[in-house]
Amino acid sequence: MCLAIPMRVVSGGELGAWCEGRGERRWIDLTLIGVQPQGAWLVAFRDVARQVLSADEAHALNLALDGLEAALRGETADLDAYFPDLVRRAPEIPGNLQSGDGDSER
Amino acid sequence: MAQVLVGKRAADAVAMVPRLFTICGRSQGVAAALACERATEIESEEIVRCARADLVDAEIAHEYLWRILLDWPRAVGDAGNTGLLAAARGQLSEALESAQWAMGYAPDGTVRRGSRWGDVRAKLRGLLAEDMMEGLPAALDDATHFNAWLATTKSSVAKIIARFRDVSAEMDRPGVPLLPPVTPEVAAGELARRLDVDGEFCAAPDWDGSPRETGARARQQSHPLVAELTRSLSSPVLPRLAARLVELAALLREERSARVGSTAIRPGDAIAWVETARGVLIHRATVEGERIARYQIVAPTEWNFHPRGALAVELEALRATDRGTLDRRVDLLVQSLDPCVTYGVEVGHA
Incomplete structure (x- = not known):
C-alpha cells in the first residue's frame, strides 16, 4: 500500500541528494521541490522528492510508521503512543502514554 | 496494516489513516471517513460530500499529472516537464488545502469554507493548454482522432505516448479481466462475504475466481x-494511458468524476469505496461501542500487482531478443499499471 517514508538530506546538489530514512539510503531527485539543505526532511515518491517536511512532521510520520511496524509484529498494547497528537486522550489511557502529548497539528 | 487501527475511536482512526498512507492520503482519508461514519450511522451533509469529492478529484489530477509529465517521459528516456508539473502542483495544493477540513470523521461545521477546486481547474486548463493538452480533448473522441493527434500534434505528451505505442506494439494481449464497478449491492453482498471469510482477500484479492485489473482502463472500458x-491493439499499455488522459480531460472540464460510496453491512459494520488514480480503494470498518473492532483495507495495487494479476500475466508474456528491448517493455508495462512503490527489475535466464 502507498506508504511514504521520511528521508533526511545527507549530501547533494541542485538536482538531487543522498537521503537517509528508516535504514534506507537513496539518491532522491529534488527537481520538483528545489535544492534542500543538509538535514532537511522530505517525502519522496519513487525516488522523486514530493514534499518538504518540518522536523515535527517527520517525527510524527516516523512515529506513525513505528506504530504500524509494532502492529504488524502483533503488538496490541500502547499503540496510541505512536500517534500522540491524533489519538484523543481518554480516562482509561494510562498516564505514561500521555507524556509529551502537548501540541496538535490538526 | 490496518491492524494498527483496531481499538481506536472511529474519529482517531480516521485521523490516523492519511498520515499512514501519505501517497494517496486524501483518498485514503475519505474512504476511512465514509466507512466509519456509515458504521456509526452518521449521515454527512451535501457540503461535506462535495468537499470530499473535490479532494478525491484534485488528488487524481495530481497523480495523473505526475505520471504524464514526469514518469511517462522518464520511462522512454526523456527528462519530463518538471517546471510545468511544479506549477500545476502549486495550483493543486491550493485546491487540496481549501477542502482539507472535510477529511475528518464527522467534520466540524464551524470550520467549513468553499473549496477552490473549481477555480484551480480553470487555472490548470490555462496552464496545461499549450504544451500538454494541445489538441485535447477532441483527440480523445475515438481511435482515428487519437492516432491523428499522436502523428501530428506539437504536444510533448503526444510524442511520449507515441513512443509508448511503438515500444508496446509487439507486446502480447493480457489475460486478466477488468474489475467491474463497486456498487452498494456488490459491496453489501459478495464483497462483504469475501472480506468476512477470506483471510487472503485484502492482500491478494480476486473476483469471480480470477485476478482483476482496476484503474482508469477498467473505469473507462x-x-x-x-x-x-x-x-484493436495487442497490448493494454496504450489503452491504459489513453484512459488516464480521458479522465484527466474530464476532470479539467469540470465534470464531477469522483466515484465514492459506502454501505452498511450490518449495524456497526460498513464498507466504503473510493475510485482513486490507481483504481478502487476499499475500506471496511467494524465499530463496537465507539471503537474499531476490525478494520480492513483493499488497495488498488493489491489487484493489479496480485501474484497472478495483470502485471504478472503480462510480464510472463513479454518476449524480446535483447536485454535493452526487454527492459524498455518491462518499464512501460509497470508504468502503465502505476505502482505506488519504487520497483526494481531483475532478469533471470531460463
Whole structure:
C-alpha cells in the first residue's frame, strides 16, 4: 500500500541528494521541490522528492510508521503512543502514554 | 496494516489513516471517513460530500499529472516537464488545502469554507493548454482522432505516448479481466462475504475466481477510444494511458468524476469505496461501542500487482531478443499499471 517514508538530506546538489530514512539510503531527485539543505526532511515518491517536511512532521510520520511496524509484529498494547497528537486522550489511557502529548497539528 | 487501527475511536482512526498512507492520503482519508461514519450511522451533509469529492478529484489530477509529465517521459528516456508539473502542483495544493477540513470523521461545521477546486481547474486548463493538452480533448473522441493527434500534434505528451505505442506494439494481449464497478449491492453482498471469510482477500484479492485489473482502463472500458484501442491493439499499455488522459480531460472540464460510496453491512459494520488514480480503494470498518473492532483495507495495487494479476500475466508474456528491448517493455508495462512503490527489475535466464 502507498506508504511514504521520511528521508533526511545527507549530501547533494541542485538536482538531487543522498537521503537517509528508516535504514534506507537513496539518491532522491529534488527537481520538483528545489535544492534542500543538509538535514532537511522530505517525502519522496519513487525516488522523486514530493514534499518538504518540518522536523515535527517527520517525527510524527516516523512515529506513525513505528506504530504500524509494532502492529504488524502483533503488538496490541500502547499503540496510541505512536500517534500522540491524533489519538484523543481518554480516562482509561494510562498516564505514561500521555507524556509529551502537548501540541496538535490538526 | 490496518491492524494498527483496531481499538481506536472511529474519529482517531480516521485521523490516523492519511498520515499512514501519505501517497494517496486524501483518498485514503475519505474512504476511512465514509466507512466509519456509515458504521456509526452518521449521515454527512451535501457540503461535506462535495468537499470530499473535490479532494478525491484534485488528488487524481495530481497523480495523473505526475505520471504524464514526469514518469511517462522518464520511462522512454526523456527528462519530463518538471517546471510545468511544479506549477500545476502549486495550483493543486491550493485546491487540496481549501477542502482539507472535510477529511475528518464527522467534520466540524464551524470550520467549513468553499473549496477552490473549481477555480484551480480553470487555472490548470490555462496552464496545461499549450504544451500538454494541445489538441485535447477532441483527440480523445475515438481511435482515428487519437492516432491523428499522436502523428501530428506539437504536444510533448503526444510524442511520449507515441513512443509508448511503438515500444508496446509487439507486446502480447493480457489475460486478466477488468474489475467491474463497486456498487452498494456488490459491496453489501459478495464483497462483504469475501472480506468476512477470506483471510487472503485484502492482500491478494480476486473476483469471480480470477485476478482483476482496476484503474482508469477498467473505469473507462466503455469509452469509445478506450474500447477501440483495447479491441484493436495487442497490448493494454496504450489503452491504459489513453484512459488516464480521458479522465484527466474530464476532470479539467469540470465534470464531477469522483466515484465514492459506502454501505452498511450490518449495524456497526460498513464498507466504503473510493475510485482513486490507481483504481478502487476499499475500506471496511467494524465499530463496537465507539471503537474499531476490525478494520480492513483493499488497495488498488493489491489487484493489479496480485501474484497472478495483470502485471504478472503480462510480464510472463513479454518476449524480446535483447536485454535493452526487454527492459524498455518491462518499464512501460509497470508504468502503465502505476505502482505506488519504487520497483526494481531483475532478469533471470531460463
